[in-house]
Amino acid sequence: MGSVTHTDNGSSPAAEQAARGRAADTSRGEQTRQAIVASAIRLFGEAGYEKTTMRAIAADAGVSVGNAYYYFPAKEALVSEFYLELQREHLARVEPILAGGTSLGDRLSAILREGIDVWAPHHAFAGRFIGIAAVPGSPVSPFSAESTQARELATSIFQRLVDSTETKMDPQLRARLPQLLWLAQLGLVVYWVHDTTPGQRRTKAVVELAVPYLEYLVGASRMKIFRPLTTRGLTLLETVWPHAAG
Amino acid sequence: MGSVTHTDNGSSPAAEQAARGRAADTSRGEQTRQAIVASAIRLFGEAGYEKTTMRAIAADAGVSVGNAYYYFPAKEALVSEFYLELQREHLARVEPILAGGTSLGDRLSAILREGIDVWAPHHAFAGRFIGIAAVPGSPVSPFSAESTQARELATSIFQRLVDSTETKMDPQLRARLPQLLWLAQLGLVVYWVHDTTPGQRRTKAVVELAVPYLEYLVGASRMKIFRPLTTRGLTLLETVWPHAAG
DNA sequence: TCCGAAAGTTGAACACGTTCAAATCGGAGA
DNA sequence: TCTCCGATTTGAACGTGTTCAACTTTCGGA
Numbered sequence: 223m224g225s226v227t228h229t230d231n232g233s234s235p236a237a238e239q240a241a242r243g244r245a246a247d248t249s250r251g252e253q254t255r256q257a258i259v260a261s262a263i264r265l266f267g268e269a270g271y272e273k274t275t276m277r278a279i280a281a282d283a284g285v286s287v288g289n290a291y292y293y294f295p296a297k298e299a300l301v302s303e304f305y306l307e308l309q310r311e312h313l314a315r316v317e318p319i320l321a322g323g324t325s326l327g328d329r330l331s332a333i334l335r336e337g338i339d340v341w342a343p344h345h346a347f348a349g350r351f352i353g354i355a356a357v358p359g360s361p362v363s364p365f366s367a368e369s370t371q372a373r374e375l376a377t378s379i380f381q382r383l384v385d386s387t388e389t390k391m392d393p394q395l396r397a398r399l400p401q402l403l404w405l406a407q408l409g410l411v412v413y414w415v416h417d418t419t420p421g422q423r424r425t426k427a428v429v430e431l432a433v434p435y436l437e438y439l440v441g442a443s444r445m446k447i448f449r450p451l452t453t454r455g456l457t458l459l460e461t462v463w464p465h466a467a468g
Numbered sequence: 469m470g471s472v473t474h475t476d477n478g479s480s481p482a483a484e485q486a487a488r489g490r491a492a493d494t495s496r497g498e499q500t501r502q503a504i505v506a507s508a509i510r511l512f513g514e515a516g517y518e519k520t521t522m523r524a525i526a527a528d529a530g531v532s533v534g535n536a537y538y539y540f541p542a543k544e545a546l547v548s549e550f551y552l553e554l555q556r557e558h559l560a561r562v563e564p565i566l567a568g569g570t571s572l573g574d575r576l577s578a579i580l581r582e583g584i585d586v587w588a589p590h591h592a593f594a595g596r597f598i599g600i601a602a603v604p605g606s607p608v609s610p611f612s613a614e615s616t617q618a619r620e621l622a623t624s625i626f627q628r629l630v631d632s633t634e635t636k637m638d639p640q641l642r643a644r645l646p647q648l649l650w651l652a653q654l655g656l657v658v659y660w661v662h663d664t665t666p667g668q669r670r671t672k673a674v675v676e677l678a679v680p681y682l683e684y685l686v687g688a689s690r691m692k693i694f695r696p697l698t699t700r701g702l703t704l705l706e707t708v709w710p711h712a713a714g
Numbered sequence: 715t716c717c718g719a720a721a722g723t724t725g726a727a728c729a730c731g732t733t734c735a736a737a738t739c740g741g742a743g744a
Numbered sequence: 745t746c747t748c749c750g751a752t753t754t755g756a757a758c759g760t761g762t763t764c765a766a767c768t769t770t771c772g773g774a
Contacts, residue, residue, distance in 0.1 A: 250770080251722065276761060286724045288763080297761065353603035358595040358662045365662045413708070416604045416611045424707070431704050438700065447693050454684065458677050461670070462659070496740085497752070522731060532754045534733080543731065715774100722769070730760080738753070744746080 255293045257283040262300040263307055267343070271301065271350040298354055302362045305351065309372070312340045316379055326387040327437040333379065334407065334429050338414060338422065345415070345422065352415050364408060377404045392443035392452050398459055399440070405463075406436070501539045503529040508546040509553055513589070517547070517596040544600055548608045550590075551597065555618070558586045562625055572633040573683040579625065580653065580675050584660060584668065591661070591668065598661050610654060623650045638689035638698050644705055645686070651709075652682070 261282035265274040276297055280287045294300055315336040319329050341348055354362055361368040380400035391399070410432075414425040443452045507528035511520040522543055526533045540546055561582040565575050587594055600608055607614040626646035637645070656678075660671040689698045 249721095254722080275759080277759095287761090288725065289723050291762065292722070295762095349604040353599050353606075356602035356658075357599035358664075360599075363662070412602075416609075418604075427707050428704070431707050435700050435704055439697070442697070451685070451688070454681050458674070458681055461673050461677050495751095500752080521729080523729090533731090534755065535753050537732065538752070541732095717772105717774080719772095720770085722767105724765105724767070726764095726766105728761105728763075730762100731758105732760100733758075734754105734756095736754085736756105739751080741749100741751105743748090 251293075254283075254285060254289065258285065258290050258293055259300070259303045263304050266301070266304050266347055270347055298360070298362065301351055301354060304347075305362065308340050308344070309375075312337050313375075313379075315340065320379070320382050320386070325437070326383065326389045326440070327433050329383055329387075330403070330436070331429060331433045333383070334410060334433070335426070337407070338425060338429075341414070342422065348411075348415050352412065373404070376407075377401055380404055380407075389437070389440060390444050391440045392449075394456050395440065395443045395452055398456060398465070401463060402459065406432075497539075500529075500531060500535065504531065504536050504539060505546070505549045509550050512547070512550050512593055516593055544606070544608065547597055547600060550593075551608065554586050554590070558583050559621075559625075561586065566625070566628050566632070571683070572629065572635045572686070573679050575629055575633075576649070576682070577675060577679045579629070580656060580679070581672070583653070584671060584675075587660070588668065594657075594661050598658065619650070622653075623647055626650055626653075635683070635686060636690050637686045638695075640702050641686065641689045641698055644702060644711070647709060648705070652678075 258279065262274070262279045265279055265282060268274075276290060277287055279300070280290045283290070294303075316333050319332045319336070322329065322332075324332075351362075354360060355364060357363065358365070360366060363369065364373060377400045380403040383403070384396060384399045410425065410429070413428065414422055417425045419425075442448045504525065508520070508525045511525055511528060514520075522536060523533055525546070526536045529536070540549075562579050565578045565582070568575065570578075597608075600606060601610060603609065604611070606612060609615065610619060623646045626649040629649070630642060630645045656671065656675070659674065660668055663671045665671075688694045
């Protein structure tokens with residue numbers, strides 16, 4: 223769903239090594255690291271963020287508390303591992319959707335729906351997560367420098383979506399649409415997190431309504447009458463989020 | 469600026485008494501309570517949220533730690549006192565603006581600008597505050613039941629603004645505009661909190677650009693060509709935030 | 715084979731938010 | 745004045761995230 227940190231926060235001593243190809247690394251340290259991550263993810267999922275103590279994570283992974291802090295600078299850092307796990311899952315599900323040839327709206331709906339489904343089992347946890355991600359300067363903040371990579375990865379999904387659509391639209395809007403969709407998704411995540419209807423039904427209803435509306439607006443951007451609306455909107459966006467900036 | 473909790477969180481033993489007319493209450497308990505609040509506000513402002521410990525607050529107020537917890541269920545509860553202080557200040561500044569007879573846009577700009585000014589000295593603190601307010605279920609969350617009152621207070625400002633404007637607009641939009649403005653303000657707060665430009669210049673620039681744009685959109689809502697845009701937008705809003713619900 | 719440095723690991727210790735049983739206070743009624 | 749009883753206050757104690765000095769393991773090179 224969302225799109226938060228991806229890069230390693232360079233404070234950990236194991237960070238540099240870890241940065242280049244962690245998957246291939248089978249050294250002792252990497253094994254320990256992964257054991258900790260696995261325990262953290264499982265326990266977060268089972269008991270939530272607060273109730274899962276660092277001592278419990280360490281014990282479950284079969285290491286000492288101090289050892290966990292050798293690999294992760296803080297409990298919050300383990301949260302971004304949890305987030306990464308889900309983002310990978312979302313990415314995998316999104317791939318075939320992008321390949322499919324349906325309309326912009328249908329594919330956007332599908333992408334958003336998959337995001338909701340991936341996160342659904344962790345709705346309660348996500349509530350805490352958003353609290354951590356919302357604070358500026360936090361490495362998991364979607365606006366932080368640390369998550370530039372993740373942000374670009376997320377917008378690149380929308381980029382591919384937009385590039386592969388034949389829907390006619392204002393060319394300037396087209397250039398910015400991926401970022402706009404990313405922003406919209408961010409808003410949706412916030413909404414979803416606060417949605418207490420069973421199964422987050424209301425969020426799904428919002429998607430089903432909002433996406434066609436968006437499609438309509440995008441299509442309308444070509445019309446002369448809507449030109450000032452589009453142009454001024456894009457000018458505003460340029461101030462809010464200059465194109466050059468990541 | 470924002471619009472978060474206002475009501476007492478009923479868990480404190482002193483809550484019921486406090487609820488009815490705290491201003492007039494000069495009992496010992498109320499004096500203690502106010503001493504704690506005053507210390508908390510001052511220390512939060514001076515050193516930020518994390519660095520201000522409950523022990524420091526209690527010591528500064530001349531009471532024991534346990535005593536602070538007799539009046540406030542958690543450190544976070546003191547944050548909402550800080551928020552309330554600033555909201556009162558904002559409200560006071562907004563009053564003359566509402567009374568003034570300038571255009572919708574000018575007054576909206578002024579309201580938002582005053583909010584930014586009131587909060588400006590506490591930009592760093594607000595970053596933490598938003599992290600607390602963003603987590604669902606938190607009493608300071610702008611969407612929580614506890615902050616219904618504060619939410620209505622905030623929307624009532626925009627209600628008065630809208631009611632007293634002669635700008636022609638779609639009547640259905642008019643009915644919903646206060647809530648839309650409240651949502652927009654919420655977004656602005658999030659943006660402001662993450663704005664690291666000196667003096668949060670960029671946020672101010674966004675306001676100066678966004679408000680006329682909004683005014684333009686509101687005016688356009690009367691035109692026939694924009695009817696579907698307006699109608700569908702309002703339908704979407706009705707799903708996102710049903711009118712009946714606070 | 716041995717050495718030394720780097721990587722990895724440990725658990726006690728610290729500071730913090732929070733809880734709670736017990737002590738104290740203050741005023742209404744006898 | 746004395747006696748309760750609820751309101752208020754206390755500080756020690758608990759559980760938590762985090763730090764750190766010391767220890768152990770690993771491994772490349774002499």
